Amino acid sequence: NAGVTQTPKFQVLKTGQSMTLQCAQDMNHEYMSWYRQDPGMGLRLIHYSVGAGITDQGEVPNGYNVSRSTTEDFPLRLLSAAPSQTSVYFCASSWAGGDGYTFGSGTRLTVV
Amino acid sequence: DAKTTQPPSMDCAEGRAANLPCNHSTISGNEYVYWYRQIHSQGPQYIIHGLKNNETNEMASLIITEDRKSSTLILPHATLRDTAVYYCIVWDYKLSFGAGTTVTVRA
Numbered sequence: 504n505a506g507v508t509q510t511p512k513f514q515v516l517k518t519g520q521s522m523t524l525q526c527a528q529d530m531n532h533e534y535m536s537w538y539r540q541d542p543g544m545g546l547r548l549i550h551y552s553v554g555a556g557i558t559d560q561g562e563v564p565n566g567y568n569v570s571r572s573t574t575e576d577f578p579l580r581l582l583s584a585a586p587s588q589t590s591v592y593f594c595a596s597s598w599a600g601g602d603g604y605t606f607g608s609g610t611r612l613t614v615v
Numbered sequence: 616d617a618k619t620t621q622p623p624s625m626d627c628a629e630g631r632a633a634n635l636p637c638n639h640s641t642i643s644g645n646e647y648v649y650w651y652r653q654i655h656s657q658g659p660q661y662i663i664h665g666l667k668n669n670e671t672n673e674m675a676s677l678i679i680t681e682d683r684k685s686s687t688l689i690l691p692h693a694t695l696r697d698t699a700v701y702y703c704i705v706w707d708y709k710l711s712f713g714a715g716t717t718v719t720v721r722a
Contacts, residue, residue, distance in 0.1 A: 507658075536710060545702075546659065546712040561709065593658050595710070603649065604710055606658030 505529050509594050509607035516584040516614045524579040524610050526594030534597040535577040536561070536604070537569065539590040546593065552577055553599070584614045619703045624717040627697075633690040635716055637703030640684040647706045648679060650688045652699040653715075659702065662688065693720045 510525045528535065536551040538561075548561030552571040566588060568580040577596075581588060591611050595604040620638040627633040639648060649664040663670055663677045665686070670677045676689040690697055702715040 534709075538712070545700075545714050546653075548709060548711055551709045559709075562711065591656065595658070597710075603661030603664060604651075604659075605661070608658055609656070 507594055507596055507605050507607035509592075509610050511610060512608070513611050514613070516581070516612065518584060518586060518614060520584050522581050522584065524581070524592055524594075524612070526577045526579065526607060527575050528577075528596040528605070529575065530596060530605065531574060532596035532605075533574070533599040534604070535571065536595045537567070537577070537579045538593045538595065539563065539588075540593065540609075541590050549579065549592075581612075586614045588612065589614050619705060619713055621701075621703050621713065621716045623714065624719070627690075627693045627718060627720050629695060629720055629722050630692055633693045633697065633718060633720070635688040635690075635701050635703075635718065636685065637688070638685045639703070639705050642683050642705050643707075644683075648677070648683075648686050649704045649706045649710070650675070650677065651702045651704065651712075652697075653702070654696075654699040659712075662701075664706070693718075695720050695722060 507528045533554050537549040538546040540546045547563045550569040552558045555574050558569050591609045593609050594607045597604040650662040651659040653659045665677045679686045698720045700715040
């Protein structure tokens with residue numbers, strides 16, 4: 504099992520560019536989530552999904568889109584990057600029964 | 616969402632037990648208490664969870680009060696590698712992190 508795989512690990516974007524952060528899990532987990540963590544701060548929930556075809560907003564969804572067409576993948580799209588979106592992004596997945604989320608190693612994004 | 620309250624920081628001596636408190640007075644009857652930790656800039660790591668009964672695994676023990684309004688995470692023999700931010704979370708199928716407790720284990 505690879506667990507939760509996030510790509511890329513590092514990315515630099517220019518203001519206004521768009522990109523997709525990839526997240527894939529091979530554990531057949533129903534639940535998947537995206538978080539951002541700004542320097543010195545806690546994690547904030549962006550979007551989450553309780554199964555393929557089902558997504559919902561978290562605490563800070565503005566500027567981000569998600570879709571869940573398969574159980575394995577949960578990509579996060581930045582529509583028009585802004586410097587305020589400079590952060591570390593974590594993807595996580597879990598069984599519906601909640602044995603604990605497994606987190607990826609993160610994508611470090613810088614928007615200049 | 617039920618909220619949790621944790622002390623912002625605490626120190627612990629290496630080899631001693633670390634007891635991390637958490638208040639969750641608005642928890643509902645079917646909501647679980649989860650504990651995670653984040654070491655430096657790594658992704659958070661699941662530690663343990665429970666509903667009503669005390670739980671123990673290879674990493675820690677979780678003590679939940681009978682009224683479920685608070686809980687304590689116990690690291691039985693803290694090591695320097697346990698230095699991290701510890702998060703207590705009431706889980707309702709989405710995981711919302713608070714500020715956590717920064718635990719520093721000192722030699």
